[in-house]
Amino acid sequence: MRLGVVSAGLSVPSSTRLPADRPAAAVVRRAPVPVDVRVVDLR
Numbered sequence: 001m002r003l004g005v006v007s008a009g010l011s012v013p014s015s016t017r018l019p020a021d022r023p024a025a026a027v028v029r030r031a032p033v034p035v036d037v038r039v040v041d042l043r
Contacts, residue, residue: 001035003027008042017041 005024009016020039028035 001031001033003035003037005037005039006042007039010043014041 003024005020007014007017007020024037024039028037
């Protein structure tokens with residue numbers, strides 16, 4: 001399974017990155033198959 005996560009914050013670390021990472025981590029924990037997570041940071 002593949003999961004794309006998009007974050008669009010301006011600061012480092014981005015304030016939008018944490019809200020993007022939390023759901024992705026939850027999907028990885030609960031998925032019955034391995035998950036390939038790709039994060040795209042838009043700045």
